[in-house]
Amino acid sequence: MRVALFVPCYVDQFYPKAAIATLELLEKLGCEVHYPKNQTCCGQPMANSGYEHLTSGCNNLFVDNFSGYDYIVCPSGSCTLHIKEHLYADGKEEQATEIRKKVYELTEFLVDVLKVKQLSASFPYKVGLHQSCHGLRGLRIAQMSELVAEPFSKPAQLLDLVNGLELVPLSRQDDCCGFGGTFCVVEEAVSAKMGKDRVADHISHGAQYITSADLSCLMHLEGILRRQNSDVKVIHVAEILNHSM
Amino acid sequence: MSREKILAAVKFNQPAANPLPDMEVLNTLTDVRTDLVSKYKTIATAGGSFVYEVSGFDEIKTIINNEFKPGVKIISALNELSDYIYAENVKHEDGHNFADVELTVLSTKLGVAENGALWLTEKDMGSRVLPFIAQHLAVVIGKDDFVPTMAQAYKVIVDADYGYGSFISGPSKTADIEQSLVIGAHGPRSLSVFILS
């Protein structure tokens, strides 16, 4: 199985450990992982700001880098969703369509494609799971609290396989963290307040770590935790699943 | 004229025709096996109504006489409760005359278990304002007059001809001040429901 690793720009630049964990985890699980080296960004920062018309450069580059693989896997729900919903490229529409079908967020890939039932990971801590909105309501990697439907959670299902890990309950299981791309600076007051309230929910339930399938949310929550000099840390779900003692 | 202008703009801008959905599928999902009276009682009570299961009108009279002081103005639309002012006799009076009504007693043949609502038409009310202006409202209904949900309720009244009708599900209430529920906003301060067995 030839898997292309899609590492979003901010993960590449700021959270290489999450990308490394994703790579190692996929290899451990038997995938032949490729990293197309000319990849940059999915284009979402422009598109969500109303500049989708400026993303054709990113789109073309994405198609050039990611065509021809069996799967494309990304440790970010938000970027995955953007590709799934907005990747279009003039003259390369066939490849773009194929990519939109083959791109997976990491936890959904592990559950739905690799059908992972056991892991050798160990992480003896209390962990709060932050559901990223794009992963949750866009990719549906877990059930949404608003709907009258059977509950499930792909990230939680995987975390349950980790030795020693205790998932803490939350008062609001899927409220937004307030990052929202440009929202975090344009609407600074509300954004920071949303982040503070999310962090408080995890802390009040005794979480030692906050994890998520999306690093953009974690980057936001980390910024708040560090400003508060909190001992609580953020960690991408791949790093937990790849964590052995 | 604006009418033509609006209709033309709407016609020009509306999307291609889309069919109405099948409503029967919904009905198959509705739980109709529940004991409707007990469900009604639970829901209506939670909504602030007082629900009494009674054997006959004497029992209703006893309850009313216990709850209301003698001499207060009570208007009844029921033949069976003739001790009070008969709604039929005053229905042409100006609504403002009912400002001092303490209790209005009405009857209906349609109640909804899922939400505690009772269907009352102008004919049942005598005067439209009566169930609103009275300080208290009471409604008499038969134990077999309940349907499970609004879907079945509208099946009952689908062809009904009324000038005015209202589903009334409890006393007048508000939670506009800090979301704290207060019974007795502008309409009746209580709703008593008498279920006749």
Add this chain to the structure above:
Amino acid sequence: MSTATTKDHPHLAAEFNRDEPRVNWHDETLWWVRAKRDIAAHKLPEWELLRETASQIKFNVLSNLSTYLEQFEANAIKNGIIVHWAADAAEHNQIVHNLLEQRGITKMVKSKSMLTEECHLNEYLKEQGIDVIDSDLGERIVQLANEPPSHIVLPCIHKKKEEIGDIFHEHLGSAKGESDPKILTETARQHLREVFLTRRAALTGVNFAVAETGEFVICTNEGNADMGAHLAEIHIASMGIEKIIPERKHLGVFLRLLTRSATGQPITTYSSHFSKPQDGTEIHIVIVDNGRSIQLGREEFRNSLKCIRCGACMNTCPVYRKSGGHSYHTAVAGPIGSILAPNLDMKKYADLPFASTLCGSCSNVCPVKIDIHDQLYKWRQVIVKEGYSPKAKTMAMKAMALTLASPTLYRMGGKTGRLVFKYAPFAVNNKLNPWYNQREMPKAPDESFGEWYAKRKGAKN
């Protein structure tokens, strides 16, 4: 994004956030309403199908709207109702004023109608010398406070009971310092009873208008619409063209959804069906367009006209909960307001589609399944293309797009100080970095993943 006269959402939201305990209180109150909605929805196994059915009925309405409007008008006239048509807010206000003036009426009681808020009817009538009293308790409170409602279902959700107590003390003579909701409600009851008994005209909104029968339905908990309408000699009902539903039986779908979505109640206390005027009185309906037919023509945004004004999207919206309804500076706040308002004035409301993280919770609670967050995304594209985005932002976005489209520029930028943060979090105004105000910057690692990977043995490209 701001105009000279109006502060935009980020500024108004920042002002709201100066009092953090108050933000917490506002947020908790609305979250509680959302939680009640969840409990109510989960009691119905058919909930999701009910939403889908309602959405489809509304789509049928939009696609046959001209026919249904004519049908509704014909049936209403047959029932003895007088029908008026208003192309815009000004015409609506004029029609209402004329009806009052012809009868020499100078005082009117009004129950909740967001349409009249949209049309600024109260201000207009005041200028004409007409005294309007809002009879919904929440609306009366904000009216006395000289403020607009901050929520379409809970108009004074932003006010604390102590503040309401002060307002009532000043205007209605309640005891100083009295803040018990029961006592304040009783004060309003006595005050408004007098109003109901002395007003010759009553104006109400319309929740649903049935094409098949010509009747219309008004839902309240307080009974104020009925008290006003039944005691007045003229009842004026204002409705937007989108309030139409095809048949009476469809009320069975919408009335099951409306209050469960709004507050978690199974139904309002009163769901009143007005079909014919009572003897000796008149019912007038004013059917208002005010931009709706334009929205109907916007393929990507027409579904916003399915809205039944339950307010669920506001209660669930974390931005609304933490910024307050007034920060949206429009009659209908929150997510739904943010997709309706740009249709009315794209420049004035260019900020609103950006007042969202696109989290999508709004679309999930919407009882008629409006794709609210997708429409917010789409409005952003329209607003930028129409030139209502700040120039600095456009320049930054262009530079960013150029860099990200080139692997060479991207890598160069990365080496010189982790490029992504040069533009992201997208500091349009570099004088102050709004990220850093309340959050630490991420620590830049020694090497990027790309750099690490290049050194890795047997790296596959």
